[in-house]
Amino acid sequence: MTKAKPKASTSTSCAIGDPRFKALDMAMKRYQHNPDALIEVLHKAQESFGYLEADVLTHVARGLQLPLSRVYGVATFYHLFTLKPSGVHTCVVCLGTACHVKGSSKLVAALEAELGIQMGETTVDGQVSLLAARCLGACGIAPAMVIDGAVSGKQTPKDAVDKVRVLKF
Structure with a gap:
């Protein structure tokens, strides 16, 4: 039937x-x-x-x-879906095992401090959304993040902050 x-x-x-x-x-x-x-x-x-x-x-x-x-x-x-309106730019930090071991939590802390928001939020001006992904599939270049669709690997907190500063202006 x-x-x-x-x-x-x-x-x-x-x-x-x-x-x-x-x-x-x-x-x-x-x-x-x-x-x-x-x-x-x-x-x-x-x-x-x-x-x-x-x-x-x-x-x-x-x-x-x-x-x-x-x-x-x-x-x-899936990190490509969002339940909230997104900012003009998106910054997705991988929180998978390889990225976690390589320091993705330090990236998150630096980005949250720079943007003045928590993971999953969008800046007050609507410019940047900070999101998490369970795994980006970029384990070989951990810790990894994606800004507006472009994957960046082997990120330091300074690298991550420098990348989002460019988005804010």
Whole structure:
């Protein structure tokens, strides 16, 4: 017996008339509401909305017939997804085992002090978001960080601070 797939998701009242939700519905339809397309659908959602707010996650969960906990788990596992509006620039520090052993906690401390924010926050001016990743897959160049998509390895706290200072001005 085959499980019936929904034709369209009507999960939230904010979806009515919002072209971003319509684009998201089209993406889910393109993937035939297949739960295995969760990551692709989340990418489309973040592209459309800028970040993955609660209503969007609920909409995706209902549209793909998945538990909200699974959608949330995937959205919080991958560093490319964010649940909060991001700054103009993003600085992602790897906290994986190799990076941790090589001093990523010192990078985090230096960056938090320089930016005046904690990990997971965005500066008051909206310029820089400081984020953590469980692993960037750059273990050979630990400690690693990614600024606006560019990976930098073998970072010292001074290197990291110098890189974000450039972003602030």
